[in-house]
Amino acid sequence: MSAAKRFAAIGCVGLLTATAACGSTSSSSKGGVNSTITLGTVSSYTSLDPAGAYDAGSWTVFYNVYQGLMTYLPGANTPSPDAAKSCKFSDSSYTTYTCTLLPDLKFSNGDPLDAAAVKFSIDRVLKIGQLKGDNGSGVSVLLDTLGSVDTTGTDTVTFHLKTADATFPDRLASGVGEIVDPKVYSGTKLLDGTGIVGSGIYTIASVQTKTGSDGKPVPASVKLVLNPNYKGAYSATKKLNAGATLNFYDSPAQVKSALEDGSIDLNAGSDLAPADIVALQGAQQLGKGIQVVQGTGSSTRMMVLNVGMAPFNNQAVRQAVGKLIDRQAIADKVYQSTVTPLYSVIPQGIGDQTRPFEQAPYGTDPLKADQVKSSLSGVKLPIDFTLTYAANSAAGPAEAAQIKSNLEASGIFKVTLKSVPSLGTLIPLWSSGKLVASLTGWQADYPDPDDFVSPFVGKDNTFGNNYAPSTIMNDLHPLSLKEANRADQTTANTFQEIQKQFAEDAAYIPLWQDNQYIATQANITGVPLTLDIASIMRFWMIGKS
Incomplete structure (x- = not known):
């Protein structure tokens, strides 16, 4: 989990509140697939580079802006192909795992996503981890059974494991398996700057920071917009919004306050104090005010x-x-x-x-x-x-x-x-x-x-x-x-x-x-699809009525 701060302050300083200057979108926005949603959380990211983060806040962003070979569909506890067309173990000892990519994949900037990009992405996690360039995140431990990666042509990737590992498909579906653009990311150090490039359902439109308690910049918000180049497991899934803004707060009390004054549409994780959850559940009315969804x-x-x-x-x-x-x-x-x-x-x-x-x-x-x-x-x-x-x-x-x-x-x-x-x-x-x-x-x-x-x-x-x-x-x-x-x-x-x-x-x-527990405004839909055993917050499945 990297604690590196890689974004320059661009205007949002002090405690984050719901203001247009901080990139928030009012929950009073009109509904429909062209609307945007605004989420609040205390779990900010520690890094936006998959080789440098091993925390829930960072991976919440990863799952929406990056793409892996595999993913967990809603309600599933086994992974399915995403950037891959198919993946399978090619031996009974579970030491050789081969994936064939979907054709014509692209990153959000238009660069091609091919087998070489997959190999580069996985290799750099191990290399950066060995060099401690991940700032001690330890995320490379998820690839500890991997020996080497090779490619055949532009669409086939083979993973050679040091020991049997029946969980390797699951590991590829986690945040460590996200694919990055070799033309943008260094093979030996974490990305320095705001030029995040992935191939997921969203792309990052802007990042804003605020001043932390130590006087240094910390994440304030990340604004996401749909990535027109996305192709994968959710290609045929209707996206219920045009974009999402994720605001980062300093305490559960601030998240609750933002819900109550309508600054955010919903919280994005374990962001509410237990007493507040109980109070909100007790006060909710069908179709009116704040609703609490449990999963x-x-x-x-x-x-x-x-x-x-x-x-x-x-x-x-x-x-x-x-x-x-x-x-x-x-x-x-x-x-x-x-x-x-x-x-x-x-x-x-x-x-x-x-x-x-x-x-x-x-x-x-x-x-x-x-x-x-x-x-x-x-x-x-x-x-x-x-x-x-x-x-x-x-x-x-x-x-x-x-x-x-x-x-x-x-x-x-x-x-x-x-x-x-x-x-x-x-x-x-x-x-x-x-x-x-x-x-x-x-x-x-x-x-x-x-x-x-x-x-x-x-x-x-x-x-x-x-x-x-x-x-x-x-x-x-x-x-x-x-x-x-x-x-x-x-x-x-x-x-x-x-x-x-x-x-x-x-x-x-x-x-x-x-x-x-996710608390939402009354006009928010789709939240139950994000509350499953895989704990993936799928922003694109959340909409406004």
Whole structure:
């Protein structure tokens, strides 16, 4: 996840409000396919270059302005061709994957999109990741099974994998698989400037910035317009708007205010405080005022503990955190029952989820202090540590305070809370490998249980917490990648073992799983098509009546 700021300020400074100068389009605009929609979110992008971003805010933009070989159609949990005409494994060992492109593909600037462009795009992610030119985003981990890419003619691309990887089509459908123009993007460094070129349904018309709390420019808005050159899985799909403006706010309260005064048509993700969701649901009237649409979620929230740093280089101390956390209290008191307590790193709805954090040595309810102390023989109490969290996450401060209360009530822990402005501020701290404990959400890159495993393990894992379990990395994970039928019992058994190992090691303490809530003006249509297990916000399917 890159924290690089690559856009010069062009006029929108200070807190973003709904003004024409900031590129917003009033929700009172006339409806129909020629209308534009305006969305608001606290999840701004960290980079607009696919080789430099591994966060939900950036990927929300990617899915609308870039195109991959594969994509997830609404409601699907397996990928379908997009820029590709067809893709398939050409061997039974799942190590050779070949795609044939659609004919006559073009980027938004008219440059041809061919097999060479696909190879260039994938190769540069790996190269930039190796050079740390991704500013520590870690996105290249999604291509860790890829050995090499070659082309045949202008329309065929073959991926040679180092090991079996039945999830490779899913990885290509994620944000790491977006195709960029070799004439515009460097093969060894991230794009510097505003000249974003993709082949997706939209193209970026303008980018505006504002002044952040540190005095530096941060994203304020991105304005999108339909790309006339798009050709792919959605070519025959009627686009319900002519463009979209995505406004970035500093807090959930600002998003709610923008909804209430009509500055935006809808929020674009997990942008509302739980109390506001409950209040808006209770006040909604059919066909009038703000409406709340609820959908299935696959995003999770967890504590990340650094196994390479004291006090969490002690497994018993890590397990003690998992034993004392009151997930139900967090769900009920902090999130007002808008989330579901989670007892596994892998959430419900993604593969065969189990609940190992309810089993030994944990228990179905938070354990009492004396039970936990008995497992900490020889450890000096209280155990001091600092818990870092993003202040602009929904209910982030209240959640951190609840966890602090849980842990300190036992007399076992002394917790110092440290807030940082946003997720983007956490990224370099993870990359340093020196963040002892943090709170974060995880949104699936692709709807397969592997995506809650491979980015979490290894010396250079996404969270820099030094968690590299040999049993998972050398045995269970490789085995899971050989299992093509992701729904059969053999695959389920492998992931059950992985979940048990995660619970035993307690490097990640799962807290809760979300539901998706989008609040809209009464004249907004199509939102349910964006609320599925793949968690892709498909702007083109949202319209105004």
